[in-house]
Amino acid sequence: MSMPLASSALYTAAQVREIDRKAIASGTSGIVLMRRAAEAAWQAAQQKYASLQSIVVLCGAGNNGGDGYLFARAARAAGKRVEVFAFAESKGDAATARQALLGDGVHIRNAAEDLEALPHCLAGADLVVDALLGTGLAGAPRPAYADVIEKVNQLQTPVLALDIPSGICADSGRLLGEQAVAAQLTVTFIAYKRGLFTDAATEHVGELVFASLGVTSHSPPDAEPVLLCNQAQLLSQLPQKRANHYKNRSGHVLVVGGDYGMAGAVILAGRAALRCGSGLVTLATRPEHVSAVVAAQPELMAHGIEKTAQLDALLARADVVVIGPGLGQSAWSRQLLERAAQSAVKAVVDADALNLVSAEPKLMPVAEALLTPHPGEARRLAIGLGVDTSLDRFSLAQALRDKSKKNVLLKGAGTIVAAQDQTRLCQYGHPVLATAGSGDVLSGIVAALMAQGMSSGDSAALAACLHGHAGEYWASENGAYGMLAGDIIAAVVARMNGAGINAAKMNGV
Structure with missing residues (x-):
């Protein structure tokens, strides 16, 4: 099977990290990728929210937080009022991004120490930027993060998520805890993540914008690839009705x-x-x-x-x-x-x-x-065929296919078609x-x-x-x-x- 264009493929978080690692090894530094991510997200924010004046950026410890610091820097350079809350110490490229923002004279609030100020700042913002947890999260958010996610979701203020809404599993789209950030706009980077398109993610991602960050050469995934359905290509396969067509054909x-x-x-x-x-x-x-x-x-x-x-x-x-x-x-x-x-x-x-x-x-x-x-029928079918019912939607569809030796269309938010030759997701x-x-x-x-x-x-x-x-x-x-x-x-x-x-x-x- 020929590999699809990278833009039509969906990747796991581990696969995206490997793509990111190879891009850095080939000469594009991590901080450059971080800067491109921030610029792409800022551009998307300006296009969707033309009257932005006041922005609150919530930053976690990892590279997602680093993207947030540089987003704040871009917004500040454009003359916007920016409040930045840090929920953890930064390392590596994220620490470099944080220092760059501090060098611009922006005060970064320690979320643990300025917790009382957070609700007031959030209430006065035109936009909240979620740069808390990113795609690396494997379990439920820690209490401090869970608390701020709850506060953000109680607002009427628009939320922009960087890469993925915090609290959503990048591989499955499931909630990793009790709730996740409900964004109106998500800007995802380098490659589409599987979890953006199915399960609980469909209620949290909002409008999805993709930014390649100049990373155009994607290696094929090690695991079975999952592709976004190409509706135009599929429609082109419809048989043409010729002048001498008749119903039996x-x-x-x-x-x-x-x-x-x-x-x-x-x-x-x-x-x-x-x-x-x-x-x-x-x-x-x-x-x-x-x-x-x-x-x-x-x-x-x-x-x-x-x-x-x-x-x-x-x-x-x-x-x-x-x-x-x-x-x-x-x-x-x-x-x-x-x-x-x-x-x-x-x-x-x-x-x-x-x-x-x-x-x-x-x-x-x-x-x-x-x-x-549908999901209920899939669960009953899994029990009947001896398939693990706890599998995520991608794995469940593929396991039902493999066990039954039949193609499977798993209905639901982000319908998955697991055929013998490939797995596709309908967006x-x-x-x-x-x-x-x-x-x-x-x-x-x-x-x-x-x-x-x-x-x-x-x-x-x-x-x-x-x-x-x-x-x-x-x-x-x-x-x-x-x-x-x-x-x-x-x-x-x-x-x-x-x-x-x-x-x-x-x-x-």
């Missing part, structure tokens, strides 16, 4: 599910598959639901299944089967899953099908398949997508892309991007409330047809 999706009272799930999955390009879509569901399907979407073919043998003829005509939307966990449900799992048809396994597989791993499809669990999404039927729509999108010839890994990555983008677009137009699963489909189709929906996610400095 776009594949046939079979959706199996819809136990009593859950016809809506298969209808949503089927409608999404149709709208996203599948030439034919058939639903296999309870006989009682057939009339409702036809009334809701006459383009769908619906078959009532009473005996599981009836599924064989439908599977024989399908290119991809989606098993799970509204499937339930009854005897009927289990029998349909078992029948579908024994076929040679590529599968998308979702919802109750995942729960049934978790209870009976022998029900795992024998053919190529994509598993699409798009919005809380409005947390609505009934959203996952059914996603499974239909994936199946449609697979039916049109894309690999299951690429289909999962593109579907996650389209789905996440749809949520962002809808929220930007309508607000944070009211999105229904059916609304996702129209926004996805608009993006597939070339509409530019809020395409810029990250800015370079």
